[in-house]
Amino acid sequence: MTIDTAASMWGEFSAMHAWAIATAAVVAAGCALVGTLLVVRRMSLLGDAISHAVLPGIAVAVLAGGRPGGLLVLVGAVAAALVTVLLVQVLRREGGLADDAGTGVVFTTLFALGVVIITAAASRIDLDPGCILYGILELVPFDTVRVAGWEMPRAFLTGATVLMIVAAGLAATWKEQLFTAFDIDAARAVGLPVAAVTGGLLAATALVTVASFEAVGAILVVAMLVVPAATAELLVRRLHVMALVAMLLGVVAAVFGYLAAWRFDTSAAGMIAVVLGLEYVVAAIVAPEDGVVARVAARLALGWRVTCEDTLALLWRADEAGAGVAPQPFRSPGEWAAGLWLAASGRIAREAGRWGLTAIGRAEAETVVRSHRLWEAWLGRHADLPLDHLHPPAEWIEHHLGADLRRRIEADVGAEESDPHGRSIPREP
Amino acid sequence: MTDSGASACPAVEFHDVTVAYGRRPVLWNIDLVIKAPGLFGILGPNGAGKSTLLKAALGLVPLVGGRVTLFGRPLAEVRSRIGYVPQRETVDWDFPVNVMDVVLMGTYARLGWWRRPGAAERDRARAALERVGLVDLAGRQIGRLSGGQQQRVFLARALAQDAELYFLDEPLAGVDVRSQERIFRVLDDLRREGRLVVVVHHDLRTAADWFDGAALVDMRLVAAGPTAAVLTPENLRRTYAGHIDVLDELGRAVERGGRTA
Amino acid sequence: MNSLAAIPYNTLVVAVAVAVVGFASGVVGCFGVLRRRALAGDAAAHATLAGVVAAFVVTGRRDLPTLLVGAFVAAMASLGCLVVIRRFTRTRDDAATALVLSVSFGIGIVLLSGLSARGIPGAGGLEQFLLGHTAALTATDAITLAVVSAAVVLVVWAGLKEATLVSFDPAFAAATGWPVAVIDYALVALVAAMVVVGLPAAGAVLVTALVVIPPVAARQWTDRVPTMLILAGVIGLVAAVGGVAASAAVPRLATGPTIVLVASGLFAVSFFCAPERGWFARRRGV
Numbered sequence: 001m002t003i004d005t006a007a008s009m010w011g012e013f014s015a016m017h018a019w020a021i022a023t024a025a026v027v028a029a030g031c032a033l034v035g036t037l038l039v040v041r042r043m044s045l046l047g048d049a050i051s052h053a054v055l056p057g058i059a060v061a062v063l064a065g066g067r068p069g070g071l072l073v074l075v076g077a078v079a080a081a082l083v084t085v086l087l088v089q090v091l092r093r094e095g096g097l098a099d100d101a102g103t104g105v106v107f108t109t110l111f112a113l114g115v116v117i118i119t120a121a122a123s124r125i126d127l128d129p130g131c132i133l134y135g136i137l138e139l140v141p142f143d144t145v146r147v148a149g150w151e152m153p154r155a156f157l158t159g160a161t162v163l164m165i166v167a168a169g170l171a172a173t174w175k176e177q178l179f180t181a182f183d184i185d186a187a188r189a190v191g192l193p194v195a196a197v198t199g200g201l202l203a204a205t206a207l208v209t210v211a212s213f214e215a216v217g218a219i220l221v222v223a224m225l226v227v228p229a230a231t232a233e234l235l236v237r238r239l240h241v242m243a244l245v246a247m248l249l250g251v252v253a254a255v256f257g258y259l260a261a262w263r264f265d266t267s268a269a270g271m272i273a274v275v276l277g278l279e280y281v282v283a284a285i286v287a288p289e290d291g292v293v294a295r296v297a298a299r300l301a302l303g304w305r306v307t308c309e310d311t312l313a314l315l316w317r318a319d320e321a322g323a324g325v326a327p328q329p330f331r332s333p334g335e336w337a338a339g340l341w342l343a344a345s346g347r348i349a350r351e352a353g354r355w356g357l358t359a360i361g362r363a364e365a366e367t368v369v370r371s372h373r374l375w376e377a378w379l380g381r382h383a384d385l386p387l388d389h390l391h392p393p394a395e396w397i398e399h400h401l402g403a404d405l406r407r408r409i410e411a412d413v414g415a416e417e418s419d420p421h422g423r424s425i426p427r428e429p
Numbered sequence: 430m431t432d433s434g435a436s437a438c439p440a441v442e443f444h445d446v447t448v449a450y451g452r453r454p455v456l457w458n459i460d461l462v463i464k465a466p467g468l469f470g471i472l473g474p475n476g477a478g479k480s481t482l483l484k485a486a487l488g489l490v491p492l493v494g495g496r497v498t499l500f501g502r503p504l505a506e507v508r509s510r511i512g513y514v515p516q517r518e519t520v521d522w523d524f525p526v527n528v529m530d531v532v533l534m535g536t537y538a539r540l541g542w543w544r545r546p547g548a549a550e551r552d553r554a555r556a557a558l559e560r561v562g563l564v565d566l567a568g569r570q571i572g573r574l575s576g577g578q579q580q581r582v583f584l585a586r587a588l589a590q591d592a593e594l595y596f597l598d599e600p601l602a603g604v605d606v607r608s609q610e611r612i613f614r615v616l617d618d619l620r621r622e623g624r625l626v627v628v629v630h631h632d633l634r635t636a637a638d639w640f641d642g643a644a645l646v647d648m649r650l651v652a653a654g655p656t657a658a659v660l661t662p663e664n665l666r667r668t669y670a671g672h673i674d675v676l677d678e679l680g681r682a683v684e685r686g687g688r689t690a
Numbered sequence: 691m692n693s694l695a696a697i698p699y700n701t702l703v704v705a706v707a708v709a710v711v712g713f714a715s716g717v718v719g720c721f722g723v724l725r726r727r728a729l730a731g732d733a734a735a736h737a738t739l740a741g742v743v744a745a746f747v748v749t750g751r752r753d754l755p756t757l758l759v760g761a762f763v764a765a766m767a768s769l770g771c772l773v774v775i776r777r778f779t780r781t782r783d784d785a786a787t788a789l790v791l792s793v794s795f796g797i798g799i800v801l802l803s804g805l806s807a808r809g810i811p812g813a814g815g816l817e818q819f820l821l822g823h824t825a826a827l828t829a830t831d832a833i834t835l836a837v838v839s840a841a842v843v844l845v846v847w848a849g850l851k852e853a854t855l856v857s858f859d860p861a862f863a864a865a866t867g868w869p870v871a872v873i874d875y876a877l878v879a880l881v882a883a884m885v886v887v888g889l890p891a892a893g894a895v896l897v898t899a900l901v902v903i904p905p906v907a908a909r910q911w912t913d914r915v916p917t918m919l920i921l922a923g924v925i926g927l928v929a930a931v932g933g934v935a936a937s938a939a940v941p942r943l944a945t946g947p948t949i950v951l952v953a954s955g956l957f958a959v960s961f962f963c964a965p966e967r968g969w970f971a972r973r974r975g976v
Contacts, residue, residue: 044785045729048792094969095961096523100728101906108899109954112947115821119942133820133895134799219736219895220799223792230785267803273796280789284779292778302686378675382667383649385460389445392494393458400682404690405675412675487865505867513865520859524724525913534855538866543848570913590866 019141019153021258024272026159027212028250030166031224032232034204036243037170039229041181041201045100046085047225049107050202051209051218053084055114055132058210063121074158074210081206082199084110111218135217137258137268155214162211166204173200178239216269223273224250231280234287249279306399307338309368313398315348315357316365320423366426372398373419373426374409380420381413390420403428438501440465440594440625441486446495448478448485453684454493456481457649457676463642465594465625468616470640470656472630474669477647479629480516483596486627487513499594509538512592514583516599522572522579529567531582532557535589550589557588560615577608584612595619595626602631613639636660648676700829701938705931707832707839708824708891711884712900712930712949714839716908716922717846718884719901721877723909724857730772730878732898733791735885737768739798739894742819743805752815754831758886761819765882768794798894822893822946824934831890838887842880846919853877854915891930893946899953900926907957910964925960929953 038047057080058073066072084106091102118132140155147157170177180187180197188194205225212221232245257272264271285292311330330339339355342348347361357365375394379385401409406428418424441463448456456478463469471479484490486497488504499507512535535557536550546554558564561581566574571582580600587595597616601609616626620641630636636643637656644653645660645668652664682689722728738761745760746752768790775786802816818826827835846853856863856873864870881901888897908921933949962969 039782039785042782042784044782044788048788091961094972095910095967097906098723098726098728100726101723101902104728104732104898104902105906105954105957108896108903108950109957112896112899112950112954115944115947116951119944119947120940122942134803219792219795222788223796226785226788227793230781230789233781233785234779261800264800264804265807266801267799270796270799270803273793274800277789277793277796280793284775290780298686379458379649382651383458384652385445385458385650389458389460392445393447396494397679397683400679400688402682402689405678409675484861489861489864508867511865513862515859515861515865519861521724521726524858525909525915525918526854526858527913530854530914531858534859534862537851537855538868540851542852545851586862596865 016141017258017262019156020137020268021255023140023153023156023159023215024137024254024258024268025251026156026163027208027215027221028224028228028254028272029247030159030163030208031212031221032228032246032250033163033167033170033243034201034208035225035227035229036232036239036246037177037181037201038205039226039233040239040242043201044226044230045103046088046202047205047209048222049084049088049103050081050205051221051225052107053110053114054080054206054210054213055218056080056110056117057083057114058213059114059117059121063117074162074207077210077213078203078206080110081202081209085202131214131217133217133219134267135213135215135220135269137215137272140215155211159211159215162207166207169200169204173197174240177201181239216272220269220273223276227273227276227280228253231276231283234280234283234290249276253279302399303334304338307334308342309364309399311335311338311342312347312357312361312365313368313372315355316362316369319357367428368398370426370428371401371406373423374406374413375401376419376421377413377425378409387420438498439463440500441627442498442501443482443486444496444498446485446497447493448481448490449493449683450490451684452686453680454676455648455680456485456646459485459495459646459650461644461650461653463625463627463644466620466623467625467641468620468639469625469627470630470636470643471627471646472633472636472643472660472668473646473651475631477668479631479646480598482646483598483627483629487511487596510593512587512590512595514580514587514595514597514600517576517580517583517602524571527568527570528558528563528574528582529554531571532567532585532589535586538590553591554585554589557585560588560618561585562611575605575608577604580604581608581612584615588615593624595624597626597628599629599631601635633660633665703829704824704827704832705934707827707836708930708934709927710836710839711887711891712904712926712928713923714843714926715884715888715900715930716904716924716926717843717919718880719926720905720908720915720919720922721846721853721857722881722901723905724915725874725877727878728902728906729787729898730769731881731885731901733768733772733787733794734765734882735889735894735898736791737764737794737798738762738886738889738897739819740764740794740801741767741798742889742894743798743801743816746816747801747805754827754890755834757816757819758889761886761889762883764794765886766879769878769882795894818893819889820893820895821944822889822891822896822949824891824945825938827890835887835890838883842883842887843923846880849873849876850916850919891934891945892949893944896946896950899950900930903950903953903957904929907953907960910960910967925953925956929956 035047038044054077057076061073061076064072087106088099088102091097092099141153143154144151145154145157176192176197179192180194184194209221212224216224228246228249231249232242236242236245253272253275257275258268260275261268261271288294330336346358347364348355349358372394375397376390379390379393439462443459443461446459447454459482471482473479481490485492497504499511532554533546533550536546536553540546555564558567561584563578563581563585571579584600600612619626637660640656642654643656643659645651645664647668651668652659678689722731741761741764742757745757749756771790772786775781776783852868852873856868856870860870884901885897888900892900904922904926907925908918911921912918929949929952932952933945937943937945937948965971
């Protein structure tokens with residue numbers, strides 16, 4: 001089956017498409033679940049390697065009479081995955097090879113071996129090199145089995161079964177997986193069977209990979225393993241939430257990727273990978289803490305707060321210095337905007353031709369000046385800095401001190417009522 | 430090659446230097462002047478930012494505030510007068526180079542682009558190896574040396590730079606006693622030749638014997654000056670008892686762009 | 691296409707060109723391996739497919755230089771994505787590599803498959819860039835590949851001192867005034883260039899083996915960078931020529947996998963038999 005005929009399979013939307021989408025969704029969910037652990041354990045590239053390296057296992061199993069999606073093929077794939085991991089470890093221990101170099105050697109070799117076996121035995125194997133690389137999701141509904149009276153695609157049955165096995169296995173050992181992922185040395189120290197936990201994860205990787213193979217191929221399965229998990233990691237913090245979000249993202253990508261491929265008349269597996277990539281890009285932009293939008297917003301908010309607080313502090317200091325000093329609080333557009341906001345919110349008011357603080361503004365200004373002078377006092381006491389170098393850091397830190405830390409600093413610098421320059425420190429309002 | 434004009438300016442001057450990783454400050458408002466010649470120790474607890482201070486001087490980490498001048502000039506103008514010994518763990522000792530290859534790297538900056546080291550460079554490298562007592566091991570792959578020998582290779586590479594000002598990052602970490610003495614004899618020679626050697630060091634017991642001047646650092650500069658005046662019980666208490674919880678909390682608030690509790 | 695094999699001149703030129711490509715890949719790959727970034731080139735390699743197809747769509751031409759320029763642009767773009775992800779997100783490096791690799795390959799498959807579905811003439815052969823197919827190379831194409839490879843080798847050799855310094859000790863290099871980032875990016879760009887040049891021989895999926903396996907094998911035999919470069923080049927050359935010869939002799943055997951298997955065989959020999967670092971030598975030594 002070549003890529004041309006695959007693309008020409010598109011027709012009217014029908015039950016066939018629904019089965020294909022369902023198949024893509026179950027394999028995507030299984031991959032995302034396993035991928036979450038791979039990503040947090042920095043084993044993404046091992047997932048990549050395994051997805052390539054199962055090929056010779058599948059090829060040999062098929063040569064030995066296994067059916068694609070059958071039990072023998074699953075066993076062959078898991079065996080090939082374990083061989084990959086073992087070889088990388090042997091190369092590291094016996095040859096001193098760095099993991100990335102070892103991985104690069106092993107998976108390219110095994111994948112090449114798989115391709116050669118398949119092409120050499122092409123007359124006896126119903127596997128196509130193109131199918132190996134990018135799968136033929138569109139053809140999945142044509143190979144069906146009958147289970148309890150239901151006619152369903154073989155790939156769906158395999159995918160759903162593997163998803164259930166893997167989900168049950170990981171749910172049962174989630175605590176151990178979490179501990180091992182977080183701190184493998186501590187897990188080993190408290191007597192967790194770390195090797196078994198890791199081995200189980202790798203076997204799960206091999207299972208979901210081979211279950212996805214027919215639908216999306218060796219390389220795009222990497223996208224299903226890694227991308228949803230990497231996207232979820234940008235959005236949420238806790239591991240089990242991350243796994244659920246990743247699975248959801250995987251399913252969404254499977255549905256919309258398939259539909260987009262149908263619409264644009266192209267490869268469904270490829271389109272699912274593209275949708276996964278788009279999900280990642282969107283997450284990187286809108287993620288609540290580290291997203292581009294959140295970061296820009298936080299920077300703008302800080303700049304705004306600093307301008308407002310500096311304006312209040314300027315007016316307060318002018319009052320402290322005594323009458324006759326007319327401060328020039330608004331020299332730039334940003335300061336004008338801040339001034340308008342401060343006036344509108346009742347923090348400053350214009351009186352007798354000059355700007356002054358209201359009661360609310362005064363209290364807030366005192367907090368800023370108090371932070372400033374407390375920090376100068378702290379630096380004067382704990383850091384070896386000349387007197388004239390105390391002001392610039394305090395000008396910066398005054399915007400970051402909270403009430404609790406101010407009280408602790410006050411207790412630390414002692415009963416001094418004045419800063420190192422001899423000016424009095426305002427009390428906490 | 431020593432520039433007599435250099436004595437007019439302090440060899441190293443930190444002016445209100447603040448360094449952050451990401452946006453979280455790890456070194457706060459460092460003000461420090463070190464004059465040549467001498468052997469100067471930067472001391473403090475683990476994670477205090479001692480190495481970061483060296484890296485700030487060498488332009489290896491970006492400053493969020495302040496500036497560093499060396500011999501009264503910006504770093505870029507005086508790089509050729511500065512030698513550097515990084516921490517031993519920062520490189521891959523399985524790398525396929527031998528001792529001579531590494532020491533020759535000290536001559537690369539002066540060679541400039543494309544030119545290969547010639548006989549003159551080899552002579553300089555061999556002289557440097559002689560000073561650290563490793564000339565017999567010139568052809569050995571660097572992974573087959575002891576920790577002390579590896580550290581001496583790094584020192585030899587710095588010697589091959591023929592600098593006026595040396596920065597050494599933990600040159601005695603994991604080093605046997607013999608190498609330790611050898612290293613300090615070389616550093617002592619450098620001082621007597623009129624150069625300044627700035628050393629990040631973690632062992633307070635040996636510091637008083639070896640260093641003319643010292644700085645105590647714990648995310649901020651606690652004290653600096655002649656070693657005896659710096660290593661007072663009060664200063665040590667202030668360095669090691671730590672007020673970094675305050676700086677740590679503040680650092681996280683600055684990183685978020687918010688306030689502490 | 692097999693009729694081309696009957697013309698001795700063309701076969702000879704292709705063989706020589708593939709030898710040069712193999713040599714250059716081995717040489718350039720050394721710094722990727724030494725810098726512990728062996729798999730960054732793989733992301734670039736998988737992205738080349740999208741570049742090849744996009745170049746065909748945009749220009750409507752399918753001569754090799756046009757397609758390879760497209761591949762190089764895509765390879766550099768994928769490496770740019772890696773830099774952006776590292777700089778602006780929390781995603782770990784390994785996940786970023788896998789992400790860029792698989793998504794860019796997905797884009798390539800979408801383009802390729804969409805093109806075939808629309809029955810655009812001339813698009814069918816683009817599939818050969820997946821697993822490599824040297825028999826389709828013309829003498830002119832082959833000479834182009836050889837010239838680019840030779841130029842890449844010359845650049846690496848000229849900058850050997852700088853590349854070694856930056857790969858071994860980037861902190862020292864930066865402290866002594868070398869533009870470490872520039873040299874780093876130049877090395878990565880050279881790897882990307884070799885991945886692209888190796889594409890017609892080994893294909894997008896396996897071309898990374900050409901820049902990984904020969905250096906890793908060469909490292910077993912020597913403790914010096916210049917020797918390692920030359921050895922890696924020779925191993926890459928033997929693998930490339932051996933692979934091309936074997937795939938020409940056996941029908942239906944794709945070139946890429948065959949080249950990789952020859953290289954793997956040479957690695958296995960190096961792993962077991964090298965003096966000092968080899969498995970047998972270690973067993974005897976301990």
